[in-house]
Amino acid sequence: MKKISILMFLLFSFVSMNGQKLVGAWERIYTSENGQELKSIVIFSENYQTISTYELSSGKFISSNGGSWNLKGNLMSETVEFDTENNERVGDKIEFEIELKENELSIVDSDMIFKRIDTGKPGKLQGAWLMSGRVRDGKKQLRDVNRPRKTMKILSGTRFQWIAYNTETKQFMGTGGGTYTTINGEYMESIDFFSRDDSKAGIELKFDYDIIDNEWNHQGFSSKGDPLHEIWIKRN
Numbered sequence: 458m459k460k461i462s463i464l465m466f467l468l469f470s471f472v473s474m475n476g477q478k479l480v481g482a483w484e485r486i487y488t489s490e491n492g493q494e495l496k497s498i499v500i501f502s503e504n505y506q507t508i509s510t511y512e513l514s515s516g517k518f519i520s521s522n523g524g525s526w527n528l529k530g531n532l533m534s535e536t537v538e539f540d541t542e543n544n545e546r547v548g549d550k551i552e553f554e555i556e557l558k559e560n561e562l563s564i565v566d567s568d569m570i571f572k573r574i575d576t577g578k579p580g581k582l583q584g585a586w587l588m589s590g591r592v593r594d595g596k597k598q599l600r601d602v603n604r605p606r607k608t609m610k611i612l613s614g615t616r617f618q619w620i621a622y623n624t625e626t627k628q629f630m631g632t633g634g635g636t637y638t639t640i641n642g643e644y645m646e647s648i649d650f651f652s653r654d655d656s657k658a659g660i661e662l663k664f665d666y667d668i669i670d671n672e673w674n675h676q677g678f679s680s681k682g683d684p685l686h687e688i689w690i691k692r693n
Contacts, residue, residue, distance in 0.1 A: 477503075479528065480583075482613035483562050483571035486513065495519065498634065498649075499562075499571055500613045501526070505585040505692065506535065507611050507618050509634055511650035516658020518650045521632050522546070523611075523620065531555055531565075538607075539622035539629050541652075547627040580614035581639045582666075585692040586673060592686035602690065610689060612637065617646060633657070642666060644675065651680070 485497040497510040507523030524538035533555050540546045554565040560573040577583045588608040590599035605625035611618055618634030635649035644666040651657040657680050664677030673689040 478557060479562070480613075481576040481578075482574040482616040484574050485569060485571045496649075497571070498574075498616060498618070500611050500616055500618055502583070502585040502611055502613075502692075505609070505611055507620065509618060509632065509650065511658075515655065516648075516650050517655045518632075518652040521618075521620065521652070528555075531557070538624050539620060539627075541629050541632075544627040544629060547624060574616060575614035578614040579639075580612065582612045582637075582644070582673065583614055585609060585611045586689040587692050588687055589672070589690045590688040592674075592688065597688065599688070602692075609692065639666065648680070654680075 479501045480503060481501060483499040483501075485499075487495055487497075489495050494513045495510055496513045497508060499506060499508045504525055505523065506526045507521060509521040510519040511517060512519065520541045522537060522540040522542070524536045526533065526535045528534075531554050532552060534550060534552045536550050537546045537548065556563040556565055562571040562573070563569065586609065587602040588600070588610070589602050590597055592598070606623045608619065608621045610620075615636055615638075616634065617637045618632060620632040621630035622628065623630075631651075631653045633648060633651040633653075636647045638645050642665060644664045646662045646664075648657050648660050648662070660680065662677065662680060664675055666676070667674045671690065675685070675687040675689060677685065679685050
């Protein structure tokens, strides 16, 4: 019994360590069938992941999907929460084999090879977050983060992506992403793609941020110039 317990512990440790190696951001740059140079970015937090593809030169949004993930050995399993190309996949569990090297992630039996961008550092906001409310006229207005309608933001050490979707209706409302920094209480986004308006690619947005009682308070102006004060909580 003791030997079995030790073997189970070692197996769990291996799986956990291997999974931790995925945390961060990865990229793939390739040429599409019509000759466009595309970039795909994968962001892994501890329990959630997203992948988005856009045109490298223009920032034109192509596609995105994501959800929860788990890794056992080299077998990756994902439960799809949103998929812009096929919303019928929402709720499905998919499995595939990966090959993981220090700075390279390959999908076995495909031509998909991703290079590491970061390991989740410096990443003061690294992880998956759910919008849990807003502050309007000085009053906090909270929402139920367990409802099907979600706005999730996932961040690595240097990359971010937000996604608005509904797991019950399988509806996708929008997404955007790019790079970010957190310096002296200022959170700055540089947008690489924005599904609702490709012309937003290339702009920078600055916000004040603070973590208060485990809540990320996010204040500034939206890409439309509207004032905002959002509240986000870590997603388990």
